Amino acid sequence: xxxxxxxxxxxxxYLHIPFCVRKCNYCDFLSMPAEEEVRRHYVNCLLEEIMxxxxxxxEYHVSTVFFGGGTxxxxxxxxxxxxxxxxxxxxxxxSDAEITIECNPGTLDRQKLLFYQNAGINRLxxxxxxxxxxxxxxxxxxxxxxxxxxxxxxxxKMGFENINVDLISALPGxxxxxxxxxxxxxxxxxxxxxxxxxxxxEEGTPFYETYGQDAECRxxxxxxxxxxxxxxxxxxxxxxxxxxxxxxxxxxxxxxYARPGRECRHNTGYWRxxxxxxxxxxxxxxxxxTRFSNTRNMExxxxxxxxxxxxxxxxxxxxxxxxxxxxxGLRMTEGISxxxxxxxxxxxxxxxxxxxxxxxxxxxxxxxxxxxIYLTEQGILVSNYVLSQFLL
Amino acid sequence: MAAIDQSKIRNFCIIAHIxxxxxxxxxxxIEKTGLLTSREMQAQVLDNMELERERGITIKAQTVRIVxxxxxxxxxxxxxxDTPGHVDFNYEVSRSLAACxxxxxxVDAAQGIEAQTLANVYLALDHDLDVxxxxxxxxxxxxxxxxxxxxxxxxxxLEAQEAPxxxxxxxxxxxxxxxxxxxxxxxxxxxxxNPLQALxxxxxxxxxxxxxxxxxxxxxxxxxxxxxxxxxTGATADVVEVGYFGAGQFIPCDELSAGxxxxxxxxxxxxxxxxxxxxxTDANRxxxxxxxxxxxxxxxxxxxxxxxxxxxxxxxRDALEKLQLNDAALQFEPETSIAxxxxxxxxxxxxxxLEIIQERLERxxxxxxxxxxxxxxxxxxxxxxxxxxxxxxxxxxxPAEIDYMEEPVVSAEIMVTSEYIGAIMDxxxxxxxxxxxxxxxxxxxxxxxxxxxxNEIIYDFFDALKSRSRGYASFDxxxxxxxxxxxVKLDILINKEEVDALSFIVHSGTAYERGRKMCExxxxxxxxxxxxIPIQAAIGSKVIARETVKAMRKDVLxxxxxxxxxxxxxxxxxxxEGKKRMRQIGNVEIPQKAFMSVLKLDDK
Numbered sequence: 001x002x003x004x005x006x007x008x009x010x011x012x013x014y015l016h017i018p019f020c021v022r023k024c025n026y027c028d029f030l031s032m033p034a035e036e037e038v039r040r041h042y043v044n045c046l047l048e049e050i051m052x053x054x055x056x057x058x059e060y061h062v063s064t065v066f067f068g069g070g071t072x073x074x075x076x077x078x079x080x081x082x083x084x085x086x087x088x089x090x091x092x093x094x095s096d097a098e099i100t101i102e103c104n105p106g107t108l109d110r111q112k113l114l115f116y117q118n119a120g121i122n123r124l125x126x127x128x129x130x131x132x133x134x135x136x137x138x139x140x141x142x143x144x145x146x147x148x149x150x151x152x153x154x155x156x157k158m159g160f161e162n163i164n165v166d167l168i169s170a171l172p173g174x175x176x177x178x179x180x181x182x183x184x185x186x187x188x189x190x191x192x193x194x195x196x197x198x199x200x201x202e203e204g205t206p207f208y209e210t211y212g213q214d215a216e217c218r219x220x221x222x223x224x225x226x227x228x229x230x231x232x233x234x235x236x237x238x239x240x241x242x243x244x245x246x247x248x249x250x251x252x253x254x255x256x257y258a259r260p261g262r263e264c265r266h267n268t269g270y271w272r273x274x275x276x277x278x279x280x281x282x283x284x285x286x287x288x289x290t291r292f293s294n295t296r297n298m299e300x301x302x303x304x305x306x307x308x309x310x311x312x313x314x315x316x317x318x319x320x321x322x323x324x325x326x327x328x329g330l331r332m333t334e335g336i337s338x339x340x341x342x343x344x345x346x347x348x349x350x351x352x353x354x355x356x357x358x359x360x361x362x363x364x365x366x367x368x369x370x371x372x373i374y375l376t377e378q379g380i381l382v383s384n385y386v387l388s389q390f391l392l
Numbered sequence: 393m394a395a396i397d398q399s400k401i402r403n404f405c406i407i408a409h410i411x412x413x414x415x416x417x418x419x420x421x422i423e424k425t426g427l428l429t430s431r432e433m434q435a436q437v438l439d440n441m442e443l444e445r446e447r448g449i450t451i452k453a454q455t456v457r458i459v460x461x462x463x464x465x466x467x468x469x470x471x472x473x474d475t476p477g478h479v480d481f482n483y484e485v486s487r488s489l490a491a492c493x494x495x496x497x498x499v500d501a502a503q504g505i506e507a508q509t510l511a512n513v514y515l516a517l518d519h520d521l522d523v524x525x526x527x528x529x530x531x532x533x534x535x536x537x538x539x540x541x542x543x544x545x546x547x548x549x550l551e552a553q554e555a556p557x558x559x560x561x562x563x564x565x566x567x568x569x570x571x572x573x574x575x576x577x578x579x580x581x582x583x584x585x586n587p588l589q590a591l592x593x594x595x596x597x598x599x600x601x602x603x604x605x606x607x608x609x610x611x612x613x614x615x616x617x618x619x620x621x622x623x624x625t626g627a628t629a630d631v632v633e634v635g636y637f638g639a640g641q642f643i644p645c646d647e648l649s650a651g652x653x654x655x656x657x658x659x660x661x662x663x664x665x666x667x668x669x670x671x672x673t674d675a676n677r678x679x680x681x682x683x684x685x686x687x688x689x690x691x692x693x694x695x696x697x698x699x700x701x702x703x704x705x706x707x708x709r710d711a712l713e714k715l716q717l718n719d720a721a722l723q724f725e726p727e728t729s730i731a732x733x734x735x736x737x738x739x740x741x742x743x744x745x746l747e748i749i750q751e752r753l754e755r756x757x758x759x760x761x762x763x764x765x766x767x768x769x770x771x772x773x774x775x776x777x778x779x780x781x782x783x784x785x786x787x788x789x790x791p792a793e794i795d796y797m798e799e800p801v802v803s804a805e806i807m808v809t810s811e812y813i814g815a816i817m818d819x820x821x822x823x824x825x826x827x828x829x830x831x832x833x834x835x836x837x838x839x840x841x842x843x844x845x846x847n848e849i850i851y852d853f854f855d856a857l858k859s860r861s862r863g864y865a866s867f868d869x870x871x872x873x874x875x876x877x878x879x880v881k882l883d884i885l886i887n888k889e890e891v892d893a894l895s896f897i898v899h900s901g902t903a904y905e906r907g908r909k910m911c912e913x914x915x916x917x918x919x920x921x922x923x924x925i926p927i928q929a930a931i932g933s934k935v936i937a938r939e940t941v942k943a944m945r946k947d948v949l950x951x952x953x954x955x956x957x958x959x960x961x962x963x964x965x966x967x968x969e970g971k972k973r974m975r976q977i978g979n980v981e982i983p984q985k986a987f988m989s990v991l992k993l994d995d996k
Contacts, residue, residue: 012955014955170948197949198948198949199948200948200949215948219948220916220920221920221941221942230945230946231945233946233948234945234946237946254949255949270955270957276955278955283955284955284956284957284958285955286955291957291958293956293958312958323961324957327960327961327964328957363922365922381945381946381947382922382944382945382946382947383947383949384947384949384963384964384967385922385944385947385967387964388964388965388967388968388971389968391961391964391965391968
């Protein structure tokens with residue numbers, strides 16, 4: 001399709017692949033194991049949805065595409081290629097678009113990577129989570145560290161030159177040294193990007209059964225029995241920033257680190273309020289200051305095809321827009337621009353958040369410099385406390 | 393409507409120990425007499441308030457008129473007045489009883505007589521009511537009606553051989569109850585030709601009709617246009633409507649006459665003009681003397697109630713006034729707190745009464761409240777001879793000015809099966825009780841009598857009693873008087889600042905323990921801040937306990953996935969919502985429920 005998009009608005013695409021080999025013990029994302037036939041049926045519906053939604057997005061150009069899951073790499077390589085082809089024929093995809101696929105190291109092979117490459121996918125996000133096989137087992141991952149190393153190496157050799165590695169810290173029983181080991185192992189590979197989240201014990205997961213009480217206890221300032229102490233968790237977080245900085249990575253968002261120019265454009269778009277369209281089961285969208293999502297029920301989704309419906313349609317009022325501008329924007333270490341706020345809302349941030357800004361700056365949670373407002377090191381640690389004060 | 397034959401009226405109530413099936417029997421009677429079809433029956437028709445249904449208790453007396461076709465082919469009018477069962481609500485029971493001629497005593501066929509059974513029977517006998525015993529729950533495997541009948545005869549001295557043996561739940565033998573109501577409960581006395589003499593036993597405020605007075609006519613008649621006078625307040629008004637009580641609704645009629653139970657609405661402007669217990673008469677033809685009023689009830693438990701949002705202070709006042717209209721036992725007067733701003737010091741009959749009022753204010757009047765720890769009235773004798781009746785701990789004079797203090801003491805009766813006597817005696821001992829006596833009612837059950845300081849039983853005594861006896865103990869109490877006691881004021885300091893709303897008065901012997909538990913509890917309740925917060929309990933300047941709320945260090949952050957920010961927003965909103973229910977004291981934010989936390993010190 002035509003590449004000229006000077007007058008078009010920017011749009012990001014997210015495709016949800018809700019399948020995995022097996023649910024991990026900590027995972028509460030919308031994902032499930034499924035027969036190959038269900039997966040095929042799903043991909044067909046997704047192809048339909050891409051075409052249907054493409055119709056109404058003629059005035060947009062697509063700057064990023066993200067295959068998320070679940071485990072998108074569980075699909076056959078050709079299925080991903082088909083989806084990409086449908087996207088290219090239905091949307092105006094930029095020639096330099098960032099196109100990412102999430103991969104589980106236990107599901108990759110040369111064939112798949114080749115399909116990805118030929119489909120124009122230029123960024124891999126590999127879920128390693130830990131470099132320790134013992135920890136991987138505890139998490140219920142289907143792969144070991146060796147498989148990861150092998151596939152990572154393969155991808156590099158095939159020419160993938162933008163790779164993210166996903167990691168999780170603060171696992172049950174994990175010591176700071178254990179975490180340091182994982183970081184070291186990963187840094188040896190010099191990936192372009194590292195996401196490092198702390199383990200969140202979510203309701204409805206097997207981990208919740210085992211560690212739910214522990215997590216609750218820690219949250220209230222008590223001493224957990226198996227999860228790391230809050231102090232340890234903080235230590236791990238600070239260590240991450242420090243070790244990665246030494247190797248030339250910059251923390252650009254609370255839990256994301258990248259080598260210069262390798263920040264994930266897709267995710268950054270969420271924090272900056274760029275329009276995005278979610279495709280597939282349970283996916284979320286933001287377009288024309290309106291949020292909506294797809295059904296989270298698989299049968300319903302498959303049944304809707306080809307007449308896909310929008311759910312939870314919320315037109316964002318000015319208040320919500322301002323709230324989101326702040327609590328999403330502040331997740332980035334560069335923070336928000338006062339000028340942008342002023343331009344978008346015709347009012348200075350102080351006009352709306354005077355008290356909160358004053359208080360948070362006094363508490364050394366926020367800092368203002370050169371027209372930007374951003375979280376301090378302390379503010380990053382207790383970001384929920386800070387961000388919640390921007391709800392009006 | 394044809395004139396009603398006074399000899400065909402039966403005015404009665406049902407009395408029982410809590411959970412013995414009073415409300416279920418009331419429902420069954422209503423159903424059997426066809427006032428409502430069973431399809432229309434919502435379980436427990438008379439428990440009107442949402443709160444009553446939820447808790448399975450009756451709080452407000454409810455009245456309903458039903459028509460019963462007896463076996464003698466005559467139609468009888470039953471006025472059934474349902475009464476509350478909890479010890480806190482004895483005053484409601486007393487008011488309702490005065491409007492009745494008889495009472496059905498429901499006794500559980502398995503549990504037999506309990507402390508409240510006794511208390512309620514004595515109340516009924518005080519009001520000269522004929523008491524008709526009924527044995528309920530005979531469908532239970534553990535039912536032993538013969539033993540219970542014997543017990544009723546031995547302990548209460550009521551003839552009980554003919555008592556209907558029923559299951560209110562299944563509807564078994566309900567007809568027998570209905571027939572015995574006709575046979576054994578006397579028709580009301582009085583004459584319609586005498587001057588009007590009617591007893592107000594309740595009143596409610598309706599935004600359309602104004603004040604609705606519930607009354608029992610002892611003599612005379614009243615109809616639309618009659619000019620009535622309240623004998624105690626002297627207020628007069630013209631009657632706008634009279635009627636009787638359908639199930640959950642008011643049914644207007646032409647006139648009410650002697651022996652009847654019904655309602656009157658009149659051109660009454662001021663809610664205070666109609667006091668429960670007052671006598672209504674005809675202003676143009678007054679009766680010679682008022683009916684004996686009800687026992688005046690006194691508040692025993694006090695606490696501060698504050699609107700969470702200071703601007704809602706007038707709303708809280710209005711709501712309290714409305715509630716007071718038909719809850720004579722609720723008292724309140726304005727007070728201020730450094731921590732909580734403007735509010736009211738409110739007086740209640742007991743802790744359940746307090747909780748009920750609090751919940752009604754929150755639900756029916758949509759108020760968000762902060763409630764302080766409940767306390768009792770202490771008598772403070774000052775060295776200069778002055779006597780202060782202290783309801784708010786903050787007003788305690790300087791210890792140097794205090795000669796001595798007295799606290800209220802109650803006489804408690806506890807009915808317990810023999811295996812738990814030891815456990816219950818331990819409990820009473822822990823609560824500074826003085827043993828009075830123990831009588832065996834039968835081989836396996838005893839009636840323990842203790843004198844207990846009221847402030848030891850207002851928090852959680854009832855719960856402790858139940859848990860230590862596995863639910864087998866029952867309890868009733870009445871005020872005995874005041875006794876001299878070593879009392880101290882325990883202050884709570886949060887981040888070095890004294891919080892007046894958390895101070896309470898406690899016996900010096902238990903002060904240390906209470907202070908320690910209070911600090912522990914507050915530590916749980918107060919969320920972490922950016923800085924460390926010491927919580928201290930102190931008597932005067934001496935700190936007796938300390939806990940610390942650790943500083944907030946690091947949040948655990950979830951991955952914000954595929955642009956689904958709704959979860960993040962929810963999390964932040966929850967955090968913010970929590971803040972709304974906080975009180976700022978110095979630079980510490982304290983959740984509102986922390987002010988009630990002293991209540992739950994003993995639960996394990």
